[in-house]
Amino acid sequence: MWPQMDQENLTNGVENNQTDCPSIDDFRNQVYSTFYSLITLLGLVGNGFALVVLIRTHRQSSPFHVYMLNLAVSDLLCVMTLPLRVLYYVKKGEWNQGDFLCRISSYALYVNLYCSIYFMAAMSVTRFLAIVFPVQNLRLMTENRARLVCLGIWVFICFSSSPFLMSGQLKDPVTNKFKCFEPPRADGVKRLVMLNYLSLVFGFILPFVVILVCYAGIIHTLLSRKHTARRNVGTGSKAIRMIVIVLLTFLISFLPYHIQRTVHLNFLSRTDTTCSEKIAVQKSVVVTLCLAAANSCFDPLLYFFSGEGFRNRMSSMRRSNMSNHADRLNQLKPITCAEFVEGQQLKPS
Structure with missing residues (x-):
């Protein structure tokens, strides 16, 4: 259903076959290597910590907890493959990690992207109900x-x-170097446009409409039932925080990427474009894909500010760790002389 391509490298193939425009490879390599490194660091720390908290407090489980757990796993699986992309762009587009990892690293990014959208939709429906x-x-x-x-x-x-998973590494006939995340051939653009519309509808628009309907219902209910809302301040505030974080994630990460991807694919079908237009579109590919990958950094905010009892889970885990540490200290505490004498006196003769 999703287009058989990696957006980040639709910057060379079809366009460069039409005109000899200046390459943006230096811009692409620098931006991707920098942002993917930052996303990897923040994503591993944030989602790793969230996953530890959610697993350690699994006895306090709820439907919302289940969705948070799956979202954290999805994010971690994605950010664990980003170092491969960083290495690729640091080496200026040379892939040495083999065909299998090329397929997996491309696959993981898009699985995370659309799993995040659907898990957010499920969480929104849960809060709505x-x-x-x-x-x-x-x-x-x-x-x-x-x-x-x-x-x-x-x-x-x-x-x-x-x-x-169907397309892996390719060997560049000019440089004899292996490439990954490369664009399709020119004759496959029309098919990609059709596939993009399918993914746009079922992967983005449909769940986003569900989210907007749920949020409209939540806001209407909170405004119309003032007395109930006052009695359930915690539930209402968690719902408002979730609305803000999810909408910001969509506006920053998902919406720009899907708009730009659609514009770019249609742009490839044109023959009347100038070099400046092509370079601008190519650079927008780089920026919006970085924003899309950054969704894994926003999800920990969703757990912390709107997750059911997430901060209570953190406090509970902290108290449990302190209690276990105190017990271990008591077991290791040296015996005083008085305790030793008292113990000797209590021994049977």
Whole structure:
């Protein structure tokens, strides 16, 4: 369902076959290597810490907890492949990690991208039901059903993104160097345009509409039930924080990328473009894909500020660690002379 391409390298193939425009390789290599390194660091720290907290406090599980756990796993799987991209661009577009890792590193980025969108949609529906239909929510939203939803999302996204596993490393006939994330041939652009529209509708627009409908219902309910909202200040504030963080993630990461990808693919079909236009579009590819990959850095904010009891989970884990540490210290504490004498007196003769 998703286009069989890696957007970040649609900067060389088709356009350079049409005109000899200046290359943006230096710009591309510097931006990708810098931003992917930063995203890797922040993503590993933020999502790694969140995953530890969620696993250590699994006894306090809820449907929302299940979605947070799966979102953190998705983000970690993605950021663990980003160092391969960093290495590729540091070496100025030379791939030495083999065909399998080339396929996996491209595949993982897009699995994370669309899993994040769908998990956010599921979390929004969960919050919507909890606020708008609180009685029915107790019956509808259970942990087992949340796990089934997560399983369905994983299967759907992994299967839909499988075209990325079909293309691996390529050997450049000019330099004899292996390449990865390279663009398709010119004769495949029309097919990619069709595939892009499918992914745009089912991967972005549909879940985004669901999210907007849920948020409209939440806001309407909170405004119309003032007394109830006052009694449930915590639930309302968590919902508002989630709305703000999710919408910012969509506006910063997902929306620019999908708009630019659609514009770029249609731009490739034109023959009346100038070099300056092509360079501008190519650079926008680099910027928007970095923003899309950065979604894994925003998700820890979602756990901390809107997750059900996430900060309480952190406090509970901290208290548990302190208690365990105190117990170990008591076990290792040396015996005083008085305690030794008292123990000797208590021994049977």
